[in-house]
Amino acid sequence: xxxxxxxxxxxxxxxxxxxxxxxxxxxxxxxxxxxxxxxxxxxxxxxxxxxxxxxxxxxxxxxxxxxxxxxxxxxxxxxxxxxxxxxxxxxxxxxxxxxxxxxxxxxxxxx
Amino acid sequence: xxxxxxxxxxxxxxxxxxxxxxxxxxxxxxxxxxxxxxxxxxxxxxxxxxxxxxxxxxxxxxxxxxxxxxxxxxxxxxxxxxxxxxxxxxxxxxxxxxxxxxxxxxxxxxxxxxxx
Numbered sequence: 001x002x003x004x005x006x007x008x009x010x011x012x013x014x015x016x017x018x019x020x021x022x023x024x025x026x027x028x029x030x031x032x033x034x035x036x037x038x039x040x041x042x043x044x045x046x047x048x049x050x051x052x053x054x055x056x057x058x059x060x061x062x063x064x065x066x067x068x069x070x071x072x073x074x075x076x077x078x079x080x081x082x083x084x085x086x087x088x089x090x091x092x093x094x095x096x097x098x099x100x101x102x103x104x105x106x107x108x109x110x111x
Numbered sequence: 112x113x114x115x116x117x118x119x120x121x122x123x124x125x126x127x128x129x130x131x132x133x134x135x136x137x138x139x140x141x142x143x144x145x146x147x148x149x150x151x152x153x154x155x156x157x158x159x160x161x162x163x164x165x166x167x168x169x170x171x172x173x174x175x176x177x178x179x180x181x182x183x184x185x186x187x188x189x190x191x192x193x194x195x196x197x198x199x200x201x202x203x204x205x206x207x208x209x210x211x212x213x214x215x216x217x218x219x220x221x222x223x224x225x226x227x
Binding site for chain 2: 041100
């Protein structure tokens with residue numbers, strides 16, 4: 001699986017948007033970009049995934065660069081419950097179905 | 112939505128004993144489940160892939176005789192830590208995939224193991 005690079009930590013004020021970056025310069029043409037988050041003392045939770053086009057769901061938006069070498073997870077209004085470690089993961093479409101977690105970005109939300 | 116449960120949520124045991132952790136998919140059938148381990152302040156590390164009706168596939172460096180995995184039904188996989196030692200103390204997390212949407216994994220809440 002191709003490697004991803006994320007900042008170790010970020011801070012955001014409550015109710016403000018948060019942009020979490022992820023670099024994946026060695027991404028292959030068929031790799032999907034997945035985002036999971038892990039709240040303290042819990043298992044990870046699926047957030048969103050995409051291939052080429054930007055994606056929106058009820059939790060977040062995913063903006064994918066045109067060259068696909070980077071992506072940004074966007075939380076439109078951070079709440080205290082969004083404080084978690086956010087993982088950006090690349091996965092091929094077939095074959096290996098497991099996920100390889102990097103170190104992720106620890107998001108702190110300031111009241 | 113897809114729900115995965117784990118039991119127990121935490122366990123304390125003496126060194127040398129065996130501990131069994133259950134992972135259940137509550138509202139769907141999962142032919143494949145995954146077991147991860149997470150040490151404090153570290154990321155998740157995949158230990159093994161559990162396949163219903165067949166042997167588990169272990170990641171490099173994970174002892175299959177120490178971490179026994181049984182996936183006897185489409186909704187249950189178990190991980191048994193045999194002859195546990197303090198260095199096995201960790202947060203063990205399982206996940207499962209929805210057969211129709213294999214690109215997404217649903218994780219259990221985790222089991223915290225402390226070996227004294």
